[in-house]
Amino acid sequence: MGRIVDERRHTERRDAILSEAYRQFAVSGYDRTSTASICRGAGISSGTFFHYFPTKLDALVGVLTAGLQQTRQALSRIESDGTGLGAVLAYAGSLQTEMADPHFGGFVHAVAGVELLPEVAAVLDDESTLIRAFLVRHLSEASARSEIRTDVTPEHLARYTQWLLDGAAQHATAPDALLGDAVEAVRALLIPS
Amino acid sequence: MGRIVDERRHTERRDAILSEAYRQFAVSGYDRTSTASICRGAGISSGTFFHYFPTKLDALVGVLTAGLQQTRQALSRIESDGTGLGAVLAYAGSLQTEMADPHFGGFVHAVAGVELLPEVAAVLDDESTLIRAFLVRHLSEASARSEIRTDVTPEHLARYTQWLLDGAAQHATAPDALLGDAVEAVRALLIPS
DNA sequence: ATTTTGCTAGAGTAGCCGCTCTAGAGCGAT
DNA sequence: ATCGCTCTAGAGCGGCTACTCTAGCAAAAT
Numbered sequence: 001m002g003r004i005v006d007e008r009r010h011t012e013r014r015d016a017i018l019s020e021a022y023r024q025f026a027v028s029g030y031d032r033t034s035t036a037s038i039c040r041g042a043g044i045s046s047g048t049f050f051h052y053f054p055t056k057l058d059a060l061v062g063v064l065t066a067g068l069q070q071t072r073q074a075l076s077r078i079e080s081d082g083t084g085l086g087a088v089l090a091y092a093g094s095l096q097t098e099m100a101d102p103h104f105g106g107f108v109h110a111v112a113g114v115e116l117l118p119e120v121a122a123v124l125d126d127e128s129t130l131i132r133a134f135l136v137r138h139l140s141e142a143s144a145r146s147e148i149r150t151d152v153t154p155e156h157l158a159r160y161t162q163w164l165l166d167g168a169a170q171h172a173t174a175p176d177a178l179l180g181d182a183v184e185a186v187r188a189l190l191i192p193s
Numbered sequence: 194m195g196r197i198v199d200e201r202r203h204t205e206r207r208d209a210i211l212s213e214a215y216r217q218f219a220v221s222g223y224d225r226t227s228t229a230s231i232c233r234g235a236g237i238s239s240g241t242f243f244h245y246f247p248t249k250l251d252a253l254v255g256v257l258t259a260g261l262q263q264t265r266q267a268l269s270r271i272e273s274d275g276t277g278l279g280a281v282l283a284y285a286g287s288l289q290t291e292m293a294d295p296h297f298g299g300f301v302h303a304v305a306g307v308e309l310l311p312e313v314a315a316v317l318d319d320e321s322t323l324i325r326a327f328l329v330r331h332l333s334e335a336s337a338r339s340e341i342r343t344d345v346t347p348e349h350l351a352r353y354t355q356w357l358l359d360g361a362a363q364h365a366t367a368p369d370a371l372l373g374d375a376v377e378a379v380r381a382l383l384i385p386s
Numbered sequence: 387a388t389t390t391t392g393c394t395a396g397a398g399t400a401g402c403c404g405c406t407c408t409a410g411a412g413c414g415a416t
Numbered sequence: 417a418t419c420g421c422t423c424t425a426g427a428g429c430g431g432c433t434a435c436t437c438t439a440g441c442a443a444a445a446t
Binding site for chain 1: 223225303344356378386
């Protein structure tokens, strides 16, 4: 049990399914995407799909988990480059890059639609907690260094920043995103005028 | 066709269905809520349901449209009470009151999950446009009166405010909302420190 | 009184969807 | 050579769902 014959082929196939699932979830939403359609898009049979993911929900969780790991890496890379305000702005920037993906906005909406399923909520919670900790850490430092406003506590600023970025992510699909990007918004919130 | 026998009874029934639909969409999401379940909750038969709403989607649009009208009224009431920064903060306050509804957060997520359906997108677009116009109008005035920061244009501030409030609405379910409310967040964004 | 029309109930239906099952091919170990 | 395992295909199935249909009742119109 669990022994994998050809590791390379295995992860490639798995990733292909995951990426097709991501695209279709983004375009049609979770419930309105059928496993059959994912199979068609990925060029596999249902047997193969359910071999890799015992459940459709498991495929979604797979996508989310991959995203979480990506976030983890991005944060630690950013953190090794610098701390304080710079790190926070760098994070906003990396998020903004993600938002450029034409499927990003759709996927955010799709996930929101099934956020109440415990398996989904768990991963999302992990990611949210991770980011909050990152923000609190670096905003505290930035506050101590007087890089940012000090009339609002770092904890509150962290929360507001998260709201701001979540809101921006939700509108990621809008083509009129030219007016004002996420980094500028965060800068406006954090830096005293 | 279209003649209504007892106006009172008609709208009461309709509203009852709408409010039950709202609750169930909030709790289970749109796709995972069955019309049968709404009927059970509202104490009616499927025949009645489909007499009032030819489609499940029509029921959702009905809920959204009711919300839009509510927003319209709230905005004009606020606007008649005052303008500029005060009006913007009053709007944030009224939104915050809405968020206190235990079903609000769930409903926001449910709607997000089907935002790609054109009928839903249309209503949401109307509401978004309405709010943006309100914000731009009053933030411009506030800016001219120097009630708020002037280093960022009112248009940008309007957008950031909308992001902030949308993000807050998304987290409305969280019980730890004690830490920092929406009004304070908007104030922090708008008022120079 | 009779007709018309809104309204309601509830059984019924067609279709879709997530998932299972079986059969077999490829490959590694013994 | 043989066994055991992963992997793949694809037909099939049980269950659920949005919606339809028919029939009857109440009340307004004539």
